[in-house]
Amino acid sequence: MAQNDLEARHLDTLDRDLGRFSNLELATSYVSRPLVAPGIALVFVLLAGLGALMAFGAASNGLIVSMAAIFGAYMALNIGANDVANNMGPAVGANALTMGGAIAIAAIFETAGALIAGGDVVGTISKGIIAPDSIGTQQIFIWAMLAALLSSALWVNLATWVGAPVSTTHSVVGGVMGAGIAAAGFAAVNWAMMGKIAASWVISPLLGGLIAAGFLWFIKARIIYRDDKIAAARVWVPVLIGIMAGAFSAYLALKGLKKVVDVSFGMALLIGLVMGIGCWLAMIPIIRRQSRGLENRNKSLKVLFGIPLVVSAALLSFAHGANDVANAVGPLAAIVQASQSGLIEGDVAIPFWVMLIGAFGLSFGLFLFGPKLIRMVGSQITKLNPMRAYCVSLSAALTVIVASWLGLPVSSTHIAVGAIFGVGFFREWDAERRLRKAQGMTPERPRLGPEERSRRKLVRRSHVMTIAAAWVITVPAAAALSAAVFLALSAIGG
DSSP: OHHHHHHHHHHHHHHHHHHHHHHHHHHHHHHHHHHHHHHHHHHHHHHHHHHHHHHHTTSTTHHHHHHHHHHHHHHHHHHHHHHHHHHHHHHHHTTSSOHHHHHHHHHHHHHHHHHHHOOSEEESSGGGOBOGGGTOSHHHHHHHHHHHHHHHHHHHHHHHHHTOOOOHHHHHHHHHHHHHHHHHOGGGBOHHHHHHHHHHHHHHHHHHHHHHHHHHHHHIIIIITSSSHHHHHHHHHHHHHHHHHHHHHHHIIIIIOTTTOOOOHHHHHHHHHHHHHHHHHHHHHHHHHHHTTOOSSHHHHHHHHHHHHHHHHHHHHHHHHHHHHHHHHHHHHHHHHHHHHOOOSSEEEOOHHHHHHHHHHHHHHHHHHHHHHHHIIIIISSOOOHHHHHHHHHHHHHHHHHHHHHTOOOOHHHHHHHHHHHHHHHHHHHHHHHHHHHHTOBTTBOOOOHHHHHHTOOSOHHHHHHHHHHHHHHHHHHHHHHHHHHHHHHHHHO
């Protein structure tokens, strides 16, 4: 009997110990889960540096090139984490794509855009911000590019952490400017170009918002508010898809295919016109088939906009990969060229292994860290459905075309987020207008009190202020950080 009691006590003790181990495993799993993504990112960054070291180990600047590859890989990860939200956020917010589907499509098309159509030439001093002859020696130039790369990556990382979609292009520009000022003084900066970039802080979101709101007004007036919505959709949805096809064809010709073929602005518009008309004619019978049996209500219209929205998100990702990969690897390519040949002026050819770092860094960044910004852009600013998300995606392509025609430097991030704000604020205005009309109110005698007005707001004002503040301080913050990093590197390098 005593033996049985002793065995029972041992079993109870063993059960308690196993329970503790089980709880410990659960706790360890819970604690370590947030470290998986940074761990994978760290491995990728170290592999990029190791690969560069193996390629340049015998060269005198092998360690510097390896450090630059690490910084470039880190920047590419952050661009993928932050910028992917511009392309995929609206489609995910509209429930046209799941988060997993969005990440898979973005990873494929971002990588394809970077490797197939990524710019093979980039200006040594990003976008003419700093006069090349002001930098001086090869060593100073390398420190400046390293500082620009690290500071812009740190700033984009911080913005992603606080949930603010910022322009990675502006971050790189700020980094180059800050390092240039620290190296050669304020006179080295091309202030006219900086003035254009500052103007784009206002122009990009306003253009994006106005174009998106205009298309949403058109959809509401011509389809949603009609008595027979399905009949109206059969007429206008093919037209709208044709406009989108034309806009994206011109957009890709201008921004995404520079490496494959060089086309003029007029030729890009002609390509867009031909593709738009062809797609419009092709979609007429398809939309008729899709609309058969649909109920005459707004929810049915979402079916007709779902596939165009997914295609637009994929094309935006392709163009982004082609256009913005240089932000990650441009300074790295400049460092490689300066280390190999000593040249710090003129154009820099981007080696294939450098482009690989940028392409895979974009994909890893969006896969590991992209969901946070995708959710914020897609659902936390204003509620999106396929029609509204369609307006946002179309606005992104059209605004870039208009800006190229006007010669204005614009940010794809500012355009996309501005378009979402434009859609949300238009919905607020339209809802109040319709309410006034239904209740016989006039602008002179509104019947809505302040509390009711606040309750009916469809755009989160807190996000407006956070994002606007992040946009305004991106260039000066990246510049200040870059100047500090440059001075530190110069002191360490002697």
